[in-house]
Amino acid sequence: MIEVLFVLIVTALAASLLGVFLVLRGMAMVTDAISHTILLGIVIAFFITNDIRSPWLIIGASLVGLATVYIIELVSKTELIRQDAAIGFVFTALFAIAIMLVSKYAGNVHLDMDVVLMGEVIFAPFNRIDILGFSIPNALWQLSIILLINIIFVTLFYKELKVTSFDPKFAYIAGFSVAFIHYALMTLVSVTAVAAFDAVGSILVINFFVAPALTAYLMVKRLGAMIGLTLVFAVLNSVAGYCISFYFDLSVAGTTAFVALITFMIVFLFNSKGFISSRIQKMQQKKAFSRAMILMLMSEQSHQSLTREEIMSHFNLSTRQFNRHIDHLLINEYMEKDEERYMLTRRGEEFTHYTRLKYELPA
Incomplete structure (x- = not known):
């Protein structure tokens, strides 16, 4: 009724x-x-x-x-x-x-x-x-x-x-x-x-x-x-x-x-701040941080050109993690690949420069 x-x-x-x-x-x-x-x-x-x-x-x-x-x-x-x-x-x-x-x-x-x-x-x-x-x-x-x-x-x-x-x-x-x-x-x-x-x-x-x-x-x-x-x-x-x-x-x-x-x-x-959403957000932040660290490493004079094995060894990445991060950086033109070595693009250099200024990191 x-x-x-x-x-x-x-x-x-x-x-x-x-x-x-x-x-x-x-x-x-x-x-x-x-x-x-x-x-x-x-x-x-x-x-x-x-x-x-x-x-x-x-x-x-x-x-x-x-x-x-x-x-x-x-x-x-x-x-x-x-x-x-x-x-x-x-x-x-x-x-x-x-x-x-x-x-x-x-x-x-x-x-x-x-x-x-x-x-x-x-x-x-x-x-x-x-x-x-x-x-x-x-x-x-x-x-x-x-x-x-x-x-x-x-x-x-x-x-x-x-x-x-x-x-x-x-x-x-x-x-x-x-x-x-x-x-x-x-x-x-x-x-x-x-x-x-x-x-x-x-x-x-x-x-x-x-x-x-x-x-x-x-x-x-x-x-x-x-x-x-x-x-x-x-x-x-x-x-x-x-x-x-x-x-x-x-x-x-x-x-x-x-x-x-x-x-x-x-x-x-x-x-937007729920259990699953926060977990997804933390995972995304972790991925973004790892990718930023890869770019920051490659902006150093001694690491401007790195191989697959060097990147994986430096950050202790698995093959799956390496492929996921590098594919993202390549697609978004933060880095480029020359034969077996990876290097920063112009966009990648601008990103690392801005990051250093933002967080007042040494060059």
């Missing part, structure tokens, strides 16, 4: 917009912590209401999600342990408390962990709400409001978010309210995460927070461009994941997360 796609897109936009600043601040895995600790809020709210369908379960999950963020900050501010260790400690502790409460006092109650933590977006259209005479999925309505709030927040505090994300110490000296911006951002992250968990599940929400922003970060360095590209990747991953899952009858959440991985890997490997 097209409504499932709309829920996916709105969720992706709401999460990825804030995910940009989580990635820049090195706090991407805070969403992973929230995805586990919300179970404690659900359990406590269930004990109070005794109703597994009560909306208070979502409210309880949101409050515990906020508490998780604040406790992580409190622990990490002591500077006794690193922030990543604080995240691991806090979320495992709160999650363990929730598991103990469930096993001790709610063993006979069906708390559907697959829906709470894993989720399935195809069920979202079944929970509906009437707005101005139109029946729409409740998740779409809630997440649309959250998306609007997130857009307003980022628009109003764009400058503050930019400065505090890149240089919090300078932001503090410059008079920015670093604490307010940070806790406002993390509050919105928590609320967005909990609302999105209810619609699409924790795995996909963590993916939406992190994957589009990380992919965009590999391609651009300006914040405005990164935000725009992040939103593009969020929509692209959602549409592609939905279409592929629908065609092959797969899990929408799992397929969408996998598409995000594929998108990230393509950018990681093949963008």
Whole structure:
């Protein structure tokens, strides 16, 4: 159904917009912590209401999600342990408390962990709400409001978010309210995460927070461009994941997360500064350096005419390496061959002269 796609897109936009600043601040895995600790809020709210369908379960999950963020900050501010260790400690502790409460006092109650933590977006259209005479999925309505709030927040505090994300110490000296911006951002992250968990599940929400922003970060360095590209990747991953899952009858959440991985890997490997591109660039630089060294050697008075064996011996080149370098230099007219000896051409002499001047090398 097209409504499932709309829920996916709105969720992706709401999460990825804030995910940009989580990635820049090195706090991407805070969403992973929230995805586990919300179970404690659900359990406590269930004990109070005794109703597994009560909306208070979502409210309880949101409050515990906020508490998780604040406790992580409190622990990490002591500077006794690193922030990543604080995240691991806090979320495992709160999650363990929730598991103990469930096993001790709610063993006979069906708390559907697959829906709470894993989720399935195809069920979202079944929970509906009437707005101005139109029946729409409740998740779409809630997440649309959250998306609007997130857009307003980022628009109003764009400058503050930019400065505090890149240089919090300078932001503090410059008079920015670093604490307010940070806790406002993390509050919105928590609320967005909990609302999105209810619609699409924790795995996909963590993916939406992190994957589009990380992919965009590999391609651009300006914040405005990164935000725009992040939103593009969020929509692209959602549409592609939905279409592929629908065609092959797969899990929408799992397929969408996998598409995000594929998108990230393509950018990681093949963008201008990607893994493969950088390896190719280094290989090309190494070849260019070797060819320059051959030309520099031949520009010396005592080596103006060299044989194949002399060049190979001097640079310890294999036959394949020699042929590759010399063929390139001959084709580009940096050197010429006279019988069995190689000599610089006019162009080769100009190249070596320019290189010596550029790097201030002795003649």
